[in-house]
Amino acid sequence: MRTAASGPTASPPEAVAEPAQPPVIEVGDLVKRYRLRGRRGQAVSALDGVSLTVPRRRTYGVVGESGSGKTTLGRVLLRLEEPDSGRVTFDGQDWLAKRGEPLRRARKEIQAIFQDPLGSLDPRRTAGQAITEALRAHGLGGRPERTERAVELLALVGLPADVARRHPAQLSGGQRQRVTIARAIAVSPKFIVCDEPTSALDVSVQAQIINLLSDLQDSLSVSYLFISHSLATVRHIADRVGVMYLGKIVEEGPADRLFTQPQHPYTIALLAAAPVPDPGAARQVGPRQLRGEVPSATRLPSGCRFRIRCPRAAGVCAETEPPLTEIAPGHAAACHFPGSADPAAS
Secondary structure, eight states, X not given: OOOOOSSSOOOOOOOOOOOOOOOSEEEEEEEEEEEXXXXXXXXXXXXEEEEEEEOXXXXXXXXXXXXXXXXXXXXXXXXXXXXXXXXXXXXXXXXXXXXXXXXXXXXXXXXXXXXXXXXXXXXXXXXXXXXXXXXXXXXXXXXXXXXXXXXXXXXXXXXXXXXXXXXXXXXXXHHXXXXXXXXXXXXXXXXXXXXXXXXXXXXXXXXXXXXXXXXXXXXHOOEEEEEOSOHHHHHHHOSEEEEEETTEEEEEXXXXXXXXSOOSHHHHHHHHHSOOSSTTSOOSSOOOOOOSOXXXXXXXXXXXXXXXXXXXXXXXXXXXXXXXXXXXXXEEEOOSSOTTOOGGGO
């Protein structure tokens, strides 16, 4: 038995900080182009040098107009599309290098929740069968275990056990999306691509689904790539946000900072256009009028691709494409005149 030391009481040892875990997903310079049929040499750059990092147990939100490349990014990470170039590291391994059986085994680690739950569920299968199919495909458990697990997963997403016997047409939109969430988490993934998972739902149901995803993240230690048009939704659920425009990330940063101190004029315009629930509430960001229309993805303007709509555009914007540059710790924007910079004063 150890005896107490005489003299002054020794101070307790300092706590040793746990080493930081590597991110679950690292994306570097991802490029994806679609060649146009009947137009020799013409192609659409859906992704043009996209880079991002998703920490473990965190949510990375992606926002932008239709055609910005958000869904293509999700499909490439799911390996539903193959990129032309770039790298994706998942859980420390080269995700794009996996082929055949190694890829099939690894697929259970990355799952998806799609925009239209009715379209993503087989109308001929019950909710229970949709969930057990995911377990069967990856060889998890026998039939009795899979059936029992399906009921447990339904309860985890807030649905009664009898939903397992119903077909998608017998369920509401919110119930169907809860079934797709149960199917996604059935194989215990580390990363889920959520592609507009609430846009097809009523507003009240949207809030329930967002809260459910947040609760599941805490309990299951899963990471999300959350793609959405809704700035309010992304602000509520995301830890970091990337703003995409015509295949590029034009601004990226912590959600709180990006929404309160936007630096890129496109981000400012998106925030100004977002509806405010209280008509009497003052906007945090003043309105900015965008000029013109979104340019054709086959004929992008020189320099900054946003310049033909930008209220700050100057001569340098047509000559040089601005790189994504850090403005504050962890906050970057691809703009020659970020924040409140006035090109006339430069």
